[in-house]
Amino acid sequence: MNKTDLLLQMMEHPQAYSADEWQQILLDDECRELYTLMSKTRSAIDAARAEEQITDQVIDEEWQKLCATTHQAARHTSQFRKIAASVIGVLIVSGIALAAMHIARQHQEQKAMKVADTTAAANSSSFTLHPSLTEDTVAAQPVIYDNIPLEKMLPEIAAHYDVKVTFANEEVRAFRFRFVWNPQQGIEQVVSDLNQFERLRVTLRDKEITVE
């Protein structure tokens, strides 16, 4: 049997052959060319089918589907955001409670006064949860990035200081962590804060941040 017949036979049952066997046969120029030609023939048929079947009506329907799913997604995120906000609220309150208990133990006489102070302090430093990624607004208050990939987070921060961001390797783009950004701080401080994370090395040079 010639090798192209073997290739065709193998293509009838791709799962019956190991990855190695596939690599092997596709190393052969003639087989590779035949396979590629078959793939392109299929593409030609797909392209012709697309011309025929993708009518204006289909496009309208697909647009309606997109609208339906994105509306739903937006609703889910806003619900999630509400939940997240209330969780943070609970955390802040329990933080206050813990602080209050601690203070209470140490300064029993001043108890009432201190609790009032702490509560006031906590209220004034209330954080805003990062308002998704849709707006370009620059917040003057601290922004909490919670589990947001670095490739989303950093360009936003950098834009505020009008500096460029370069990722020296691909893995760092996807890093997620919790980071609180205070726009009132200088960029140097932000870079130094980011460098507290073990896996990151951030350098600032000539209006450009490089992340490794």
Added chain:
Amino acid sequence: MTDRRDIERLFKQHYRQMYRLAAMLLHDDAESKDVVHDVFAQLLIDSRSLKERLREGATAGKDTTQAFLLTCVRNRCLNVMRNRKIQERIQRLYLLDLETTILSESQLREEAERLSEGIRQLQPPVCHDIILWHFRDGLTFSEIARRLQVSETTVYKHLRRALESLRVQLKTQESV
């Protein structure tokens, strides 16, 4: 330019071409629709990359939106393809890695047009039928053999002959 209505306009203007590119790479109707859907869903959530591109296009004095949208489609398709094992890629008749990355959308489209023309002119009729039954209707070689009441080896022979004339068609017109 982030307005939903603007995105709707882009959707209606570029959908067909985006879908066609996805279909040429993935060979699957539902998956191709998903890919285009996801590209626009992402743009509705975050259109900054699009805005950036439009700004660049405006300074360069030409519309780069289409190229941008097609690149988004290609990247998503490549992700889909790379996540599959080689056997699955062969089963779906994906292009081999290198070609997919190198060929531009316009090259792929030109080749597709030439091949479509080649398929129309295939002779004898049995070659034409085999190509359509296998690549359009998804019949396996053994099913085609049964339909024609010939051996599978005979089907291979016709198929190779058909593909050979398609190859020649692709080559000669390329050099013209």
